[in-house]
Amino acid sequence: xxxxxxxxxxxxxxxxxxxxxxxxxxxxxxxxxxxxxxxxxxxxxxxxxxxxxxxxxxxxxxxxxxxxxxxxxxxxxxxxxxxxxxxxxxxxxxxxxxxxxxxxxxxxxxxxxxxxxxxxxxxxxxxxxxxxxxxxxxxxxxxxxxxxxxxxxxxxxxxxxxxxxxxxxxxxxxxxxxxxxxxxxxxxxxxxxxxxxxxxxxxxxxxxxxxxxxxxxxxxxxxxxxxxxxxxxxxxxxxxxxxxxxxxxxxxxxxxxxxxxxxxx
Amino acid sequence: xxxxxxxxxxxxxxxxxxxxxxxxxxxxxxxxxxxxxxxxxxxxxxxxxxxxxxxxxxxxxxxxxxxxxxxxxxxxxxxxxxxxxxxxxxxxxxxxxxxxxxxxxxxxxxxxxxxxxxxxxxxxxxxxxxxxxxxxxxxxxxxxxxxxxxxxxxxxxxxxxxxxxxxxxxxxxxxxxxxxxxxxxxxxxxxxxxxxxxxxxxxxxxxxxxxxxxxxxxxxxxxxxxxxxxxxxxxxxxxxxxxxxxxxxxxxxxxxxxxxxxxxxxxxxxxxxxxxxxxxxxxxxxxxxxxxxx
Numbered sequence: 001x002x003x004x005x006x007x008x009x010x011x012x013x014x015x016x017x018x019x020x021x022x023x024x025x026x027x028x029x030x031x032x033x034x035x036x037x038x039x040x041x042x043x044x045x046x047x048x049x050x051x052x053x054x055x056x057x058x059x060x061x062x063x064x065x066x067x068x069x070x071x072x073x074x075x076x077x078x079x080x081x082x083x084x085x086x087x088x089x090x091x092x093x094x095x096x097x098x099x100x101x102x103x104x105x106x107x108x109x110x111x112x113x114x115x116x117x118x119x120x121x122x123x124x125x126x127x128x129x130x131x132x133x134x135x136x137x138x139x140x141x142x143x144x145x146x147x148x149x150x151x152x153x154x155x156x157x158x159x160x161x162x163x164x165x166x167x168x169x170x171x172x173x174x175x176x177x178x179x180x181x182x183x184x185x186x187x188x189x190x191x192x193x194x195x196x197x198x199x200x201x202x203x204x205x206x207x208x209x210x211x212x213x214x215x216x217x218x219x220x221x222x223x224x225x226x227x228x229x230x231x232x233x234x235x236x237x238x239x240x241x242x243x244x245x246x247x248x249x250x251x252x253x254x255x256x257x258x259x260x261x262x263x264x265x
Numbered sequence: 266x267x268x269x270x271x272x273x274x275x276x277x278x279x280x281x282x283x284x285x286x287x288x289x290x291x292x293x294x295x296x297x298x299x300x301x302x303x304x305x306x307x308x309x310x311x312x313x314x315x316x317x318x319x320x321x322x323x324x325x326x327x328x329x330x331x332x333x334x335x336x337x338x339x340x341x342x343x344x345x346x347x348x349x350x351x352x353x354x355x356x357x358x359x360x361x362x363x364x365x366x367x368x369x370x371x372x373x374x375x376x377x378x379x380x381x382x383x384x385x386x387x388x389x390x391x392x393x394x395x396x397x398x399x400x401x402x403x404x405x406x407x408x409x410x411x412x413x414x415x416x417x418x419x420x421x422x423x424x425x426x427x428x429x430x431x432x433x434x435x436x437x438x439x440x441x442x443x444x445x446x447x448x449x450x451x452x453x454x455x456x457x458x459x460x461x462x463x464x465x466x467x468x469x470x471x472x473x474x475x476x477x478x479x480x481x482x483x484x485x486x487x488x489x490x491x492x493x494x495x496x497x498x499x500x501x502x503x504x505x506x507x508x509x510x511x512x513x514x515x516x517x518x519x520x521x522x523x524x525x526x527x528x529x530x531x532x533x534x535x536x537x538x539x540x541x542x543x544x545x546x547x548x549x550x551x552x553x554x555x556x557x558x559x
Contacts, residue, residue, distance in 0.1 A: 002364065002367040002368065006364055102349060102350075103353055104317070105317065105345070105347045106353075106365070106407070108315075108316075108317055109315050109317070109340060109343065109345040110340060110365070110368040111337045111338065111339075111340040111341040111368060111369070112337055112340075112368065113336070113337050116337075259319070261317070261318035261319060262312075262317040262318060263312075263318065264308060264312065264347065264348070264349065
């Protein structure tokens with residue numbers, strides 16, 4: 001418990017900053033909606049001028065863009081991007097931090113098992129993300145209620161919003177396994193930004209082709225907003241794959257971290 | 266009773282050598298020195314004992330329990346001070362020490378105050394703002410605050426001024442009198458000589474010898490350098506126990522091992538201008554052990 005609280009405290013500042021940024025971003029996007037929906041026809045005409053591939057790549061769907069959920073789905077692409085960076089940062093730093101700051105010697109000579117160390121750190125990261133999402137979703141709801149002219153499906157809105165958390169979990173797990181395999185990461189931000197943007201670009205490419213297989217490669221497109229809006233649910237195959245990937249990455253991290261040599265730097 | 270038992274411990278880093286077939290025991294209540302030059306395998310041995318790294322082959326036990334399977338249990342009673350200390354930069358000293366204490370199921374507040382007072386450590390400062398020597402003090406307090414039964418120190422004195430070093434050694438001796446066993450690694454022979462009962466000498470990953478300090482002293486050479494008033498032949502010093510006899514003008518130097526009185530008599534027979542008698546440094550002791558090995 002002491003390790004968990006210590007870690008949680010260590011992430012306090014970054015969690016607050018990221019939460020505020022995400023909230024600011026969603027407020028900014030949603031506050032544009034009223035003026036956008038007023039001139040929706042104009043916009044649609046303008047957007048039709050864009051090549052189909054470009055529209056697909058940036059996640060624009062002309063049919064639904066004028067509705068709140070459609071507009072939110074579009075904006076959500078960028079929220080996902082920001083959220084992914086937060087989670088990836090957390091994941092990459094939690095275990096590599098120890099070797100970078102040479103505190104591994106401190107922690108691992110205490111009467112704890114390495115499993116306990118990983119658990120405390122993963123739980124702290126998880127709680128940070130959960131707190132971020134609670135605040136984010138609540139304020140998104142408030143903002144959506146304010147700007148929505150008509151009724152909108154609260155359930156779909158929630159299903160869309162919570163995908164942020166699922167995507168963050170995937171990037172968290174990815175970050176953790178990277179930090180176990182490459183413990184000497186000098187700069188967390190460059191690794192996490194590189195990985196996240198890499199997947200983001202891959203996602204853009206995959207959405208221009210209709211190749212479903214390619215979608216499995218990028219966490220950003222595991223949750224297709226058009227599908228969620230239409231079916232009020234997720235695609236099971238992607239949901240299951242996502243869960244399996246997260247469990248596999250975390251399990252592998254536990255195993256590798258327990259076995260590895262901790263060198264003095 | 267042996268607090269530490271090491272049996273044929275080997276650690277390879279890929280194909281590179283870490284340590285090979287290291288075996289020695291540390292008995293309860295002793296201060297055991299572990300000396301060798303940099304890169305000889307001192308830290309590798311210590312880190313293996315603490316299960317920070319895992320051995321390639323061989324085994325070791327602390328308090329009679331296996332170092333790998335019983336690691337968390339063993340560590341309840343170990344205090345460790347690494348050679349390089351870098352503790353969570355954005356914490357205050359007291360917060361770090363409290364965090365450290367929270368791992369042990371006892372109240373260490375009083376002990377923290379005591380140790381900080383002895384080591385003259387300001388508890389309210391941020392670790393970031395501390396000098397290397399003061400960071401080292403944080404490490405010392407951190408390693409001793411739970412009154413461990415076994416204290417493991419990896420080159421603990423670097424960065425401490427002589428005055429602090431003295432206080433630190435006094436502190437260790439006090440802990441030792443209270444019953445703590447101490448494993449002390451160093452590449453400085455004098456500090457080991459001053460504190461330890463027995464030493465293990467390691468070079469190139471292998472234990473060269475495990476000896477009592479007193480035996481080591483008897484067996485080691487002393488370095489003599491004699492400047493004579495008039496030039497004399499160096500055969501004068503060619504007696505039993507003299508080694509590496511060299512002459513440079515009116516200066517004669519040699520290593521001597523044996524009864525010190527006999528060589529002093531030899532020196533008294535001639536007119537000398539100056540004399541230097543030195544303890545051999547660590548390298549020379551190693552050379553001595555290598556010569557014996559070959």
